[in-house]
Amino acid sequence: MEGVRGLVLLGVLAITMVACGPAGGTGKFTVGNARVDPAFSCPNPADNFAYDVHGTLDADNATGSAISIDSMSSTTTTVATHGSWLGQLGETDEERDLQYSPSTVGAGSKATIHFTIPFGCTDTPHDGVLDTYGEFAIHISVVTSAGTFELDANKHRLTTP
Helix, strand or coil: CHHHHHHHHHHHHHHHHHHHCCCCCEEEEEEEEEEECCEEECCCCEEEEEEEEEEEEEEEEEECCCEEEEEEEEEEEEEEEECCCCCCCCCEEEECCCEEECCEECCCCEEEEEEEEEEEEEECCCCCCCCEEEEEEEEEEEEECCEEEEEECCCEEEEEC
16 A cells, blocks of 8 residues: 555656656747847938947747757838938838857757847938937847747837937
């Protein structure tokens, strides 16, 4: 009878361990919390001035295998303008090959993925409105060995004072 009671107790313990968390790294890989530099002020005067929008996202690998990040891309959409901004609402720009690091998230690990979106601005001398800006929604696509993940980051505002 003692042996049967011990086997039942062992079975209940095993079920409890599986129910409370991933056994042997059988969980999911997730990415989230995408964020980018909220603002940049273009120098004046500037003609096609190149700058980088820096971003991060959080990766959580609850699996038993390393996950590779194969590529990252971004789509920016003009969602607001003010003053003498020359661009149009709804304009989009795609960057298909972002620089990012690290390129692997180890089994059972968490990581902050850093990425860079190339941007540019032109600011010519102008009279009148001093708070001219364009505001951009930023969508990030992350292709990994665990699938493709689509994320929206905070908005980025480009000011041309």
